[in-house]
Amino acid sequence: MIVSIASGKGGTGKTTVAVNLAALLGDVQFLDCDVEEPNAHIFLKPSIGKTDLATVLFPYFDKTKCVFCGKCSGACQYNAIAVLPANIAFFEHMCHGCGVCTYVCPEGAVTEREKEIGRILSGSAGKINFIGGRMNSGEILSAMLIKTMKELIDPSRTVLIDAPPGTSCQFVSAVHGSDYCILVSEPTPFGVNDFLLAAEALEKLKIPYGLVLNRADIGNDEIRDICARKNIRILMEIPFDMEIARLYSVGEMFLEKMPQYKEKFKAMFEIISEITKK
Amino acid sequence: MKQIVVISGKGGTGKTMLLSSFAALAKNKVLVDCDVDASNLHLMLDPKRLKKELFFGGKKAHINKNKCVSCGLCKKLCRYGAITEDLKIDEFLCEGCGFCKEACEYSAIEMKDNLSGEWYVSSSKYGPFVHARLRPAEESSGKLIARIKQEAKDIAIRDGLDYILADGPPGIGCPVMASLTGADTALIVTEPTLSGMHDMERATEITEHFKIPSKVVINKSDINPDNTKSIEAACEKKGIEVIGRIPFSESIVRSLVARTPPILGDSADIKQAICEIWEKIQ
Amino acid sequence: MMICITSQGDTLESQVDPRFGRCAYFVFADTATGKFEAVKNPNLEATGGAGPQSAQLAASKGAKKVLTGNVGPNAMSTLAAAGIEVVTGVSGTVKEALANSK
Ligand code: SF4
Ligand code: SF4
Numbered sequence: 001m002i003v004s005i006a007s008g009k010g011g012t013g014k015t016t017v018a019v020n021l022a023a024l025l026g027d028v029q030f031l032d033c034d035v036e037e038p039n040a041h042i043f044l045k046p047s048i049g050k051t052d053l054a055t056v057l058f059p060y061f062d063k064t065k066c067v068f069c070g071k072c073s074g075a076c077q078y079n080a081i082a083v084l085p086a087n088i089a090f091f092e093h094m095c096h097g098c099g100v101c102t103y104v105c106p107e108g109a110v111t112e113r114e115k116e117i118g119r120i121l122s123g124s125a126g127k128i129n130f131i132g133g134r135m136n137s138g139e140i141l142s143a144m145l146i147k148t149m150k151e152l153i154d155p156s157r158t159v160l161i162d163a164p165p166g167t168s169c170q171f172v173s174a175v176h177g178s179d180y181c182i183l184v185s186e187p188t189p190f191g192v193n194d195f196l197l198a199a200e201a202l203e204k205l206k207i208p209y210g211l212v213l214n215r216a217d218i219g220n221d222e223i224r225d226i227c228a229r230k231n232i233r234i235l236m237e238i239p240f241d242m243e244i245a246r247l248y249s250v251g252e253m254f255l256e257k258m259p260q261y262k263e264k265f266k267a268m269f270e271i272i273s274e275i276t277k278k
Numbered sequence: 279m280k281q282i283v284v285i286s287g288k289g290g291t292g293k294t295m296l297l298s299s300f301a302a303l304a305k306n307k308v309l310v311d312c313d314v315d316a317s318n319l320h321l322m323l324d325p326k327r328l329k330k331e332l333f334f335g336g337k338k339a340h341i342n343k344n345k346c347v348s349c350g351l352c353k354k355l356c357r358y359g360a361i362t363e364d365l366k367i368d369e370f371l372c373e374g375c376g377f378c379k380e381a382c383e384y385s386a387i388e389m390k391d392n393l394s395g396e397w398y399v400s401s402s403k404y405g406p407f408v409h410a411r412l413r414p415a416e417e418s419s420g421k422l423i424a425r426i427k428q429e430a431k432d433i434a435i436r437d438g439l440d441y442i443l444a445d446g447p448p449g450i451g452c453p454v455m456a457s458l459t460g461a462d463t464a465l466i467v468t469e470p471t472l473s474g475m476h477d478m479e480r481a482t483e484i485t486e487h488f489k490i491p492s493k494v495v496i497n498k499s500d501i502n503p504d505n506t507k508s509i510e511a512a513c514e515k516k517g518i519e520v521i522g523r524i525p526f527s528e529s530i531v532r533s534l535v536a537r538t539p540p541i542l543g544d545s546a547d548i549k550q551a552i553c554e555i556w557e558k559i560q
Numbered sequence: 561m562m563i564c565i566t567s568q569g570d571t572l573e574s575q576v577d578p579r580f581g582r583c584a585y586f587v588f589a590d591t592a593t594g595k596f597e598a599v600k601n602p603n604l605e606a607t608g609g610a611g612p613q614s615a616q617l618a619a620s621k622g623a624k625k626v627l628t629g630n631v632g633p634n635a636m637s638t639l640a641a642a643g644i645e646v647v648t649g650v651s652g653t654v655k656e657a658l659a660n661s662k
Contacts, residue, residue: 008316009313010290011288011289036448036450036480037289037448037476042472056357057357075380077337077389078375082612082616084641085622089612089637091609091634098373100380103377138487142451165448166289166449168419176371218531219531220535245501249470249471249472249501250472250502251472
């Protein structure tokens with residue numbers, strides 16, 4: 001079973017929910033797909049056994065073979081190539097590594113080389129198999145990095161995916177193929193707005209989802225009303241608690257220190273298991 | 279004209295509350311919300327929409343079943359895994375690169391414009407406001423950001439405005455890069471948590487990479503004074519000035535729930551902290 | 561010599577467009593024959609890479625010099641790769657720009 005944990009925006013407690021759930025369940029595979037702002041390792045503290053480079057193929061243009069016909073530039077959808085009367089200019093940061101330029105070049109002037117876009121760390125924390133992605137800064141191909149990470153999924157296990165915030169391409173790459181998605185939000189106007197966007201995306205992707213309401217006692221009841229109206233299940237509510245905030249700020253998982261929440265997490269996971277079985 | 283972009287590395291650190299406060303403080307400005315995935319600034323500005331434009335961000339492949347002979351070449355070539363076993367395009371994975379179309383010997387694949395969002399020019403209490411909504415699960419937010427920033431710039435030039443104030447997206451990926459293009463100052467908002475510090479580190483890598491002068495604001499600075507100190511030390515080492523500290527305050531939460539910029543809220547301390555930041559960033 | 565001027569309109573009386581990659585028109589003026597041609601910028605709606613593509617267009621028309629307001633870094637390096645001279649900060653009408661460049 002693959003369960004992703006996401007939120008319309010960052011800072012709502014998504015990682016807190018993900019890591020605490022992982023710690024409670026113990027025997028899981030945990031993918032930190034929040035490759036721009038990976039934080040789960042701060043809490044899970046895995047020992048990293050292995051670091052792999054994540055690469056994509058990028059074109060390389062051999063100016064001695066090029067006849068400046070412009071076919072590559074015409075085929076590139078991202079305007080990454082400009083072919084001039086006697087020269088060719090390539091803009092690496094616009095390239096998506098799709099490979100069509102290599103394919104269309106009649107002169108064999110384009111070859112491909114591997115380019116590092118980030119790293120994938122694997123390790124363990126107790127029984128948890130931890131896989132974390134790190135995107136190189138200035139890199140745009142985070143979806144490719146997430147895709148490479150997801151090839152490491154072991155379908156026989158319970159897999160938790162900490163998804164990137166937002167509803168963009170990275171979020172989609174991360175949650176795509178999940179059996180269930182836990183959305184974490186808070187009862188403020190921002191929280192409601194972002195939750196609805198994420199929910200809409202999940203509906204398009206046909207992934208069942210429910211809401212964890214964090215800092216449930218600040219703000220107002222708008223989000224609860226919406227959930228009641230739309231029949232969205234509220235899986236759990238976590239009140240605002242200075243102690244949780246403090247434990248978070250020092251990188252500790254609150255379930256360890258505040259066992260009163262364990263039952264809530266367990267009940268939530270049971271609900272999810274029930275739903276995904278159907 | 280000066281372009282100020284507020285970013286954070288991590289979401290939820292208080293970018294929007296700060297930018298909306300600047301919106302209330304600054305004169306002669308245009309506001310732009312570059313967080314097109316999960317825009318929030320409009321919640322604080324109560325905008326009146328003046329203009330709406332559709333945004334087509336790239337293309338997506340479509341297979342014409344009548345022409346397709348199921349040779350499977352496209353599936354083999356696609357690097358994004360966007361063509362399924364039964365030779366259908368998974369629109370969520372298609373990057374629109376056109377490789378399949380180029381390669382298909384039976385001309386069965388067509389690239390079609392993909393409606394990926396809308397953008398708006400609005401008026402608000404605090405001046406013209408350019409914002410957008412990327413349809414959920416759509417990509418190319420970078421392009422949409424470039425588009426709305428261009429619009430904001432055009433407005434600024436047309437009206438002779440002094441500032442472009444941009445609320446940036448979270449993260450350090452392509453949307454952030456797009457929102458930083460052309461910025462005069464990046465204001466990085468962080469909080470004294472381990473993850474906040476970690477993400478600020480990554481955000482400064484980006485601003486250094488693009489050689490954009492940056493300044494740091496520590497929000498909720500009192501929730502962990504030790505961490506606040508280490509952020510200050512880290513910034514000093516990098517030569518980045520910490521221009522403000524905003525304490526945790528219920529008043530900010532109340533303002534946000536009431537959808538008003540916290541600078542107009544009921545706490546004198548918060549007002550002062552934000553005013554000082556604005557003084558320093560101008 | 562072929563000179564390329566970014567323009568807001570398609571005549572010699574039009575104002576120089578301060579943007580290179582996203583200008584409305586390119587006016588190509590051949591100083592040898594006195595002929596000129598205005599080309600609508602096909603990259604206006606391009607969501608990315610308008611600069612290099614516009615440079616590619618200028619090069620393909622045989623331009624040796626570009627007169628414009630501002631050129632972005634990508635367009636600049638493409639123009640340099642094409643061996644095209646770039647003059648920025650140009651304003652006024654296309655005609656004036658041409659006259660001043662002589
Ligand atoms: S690999 Fe694809 S995106 Fe990159 S330059 Fe070639 S055609 Fe363009
Ligand atoms: S397709 Fe090949 S020969 Fe033609 S311009 Fe591109 S690299 Fe040169």
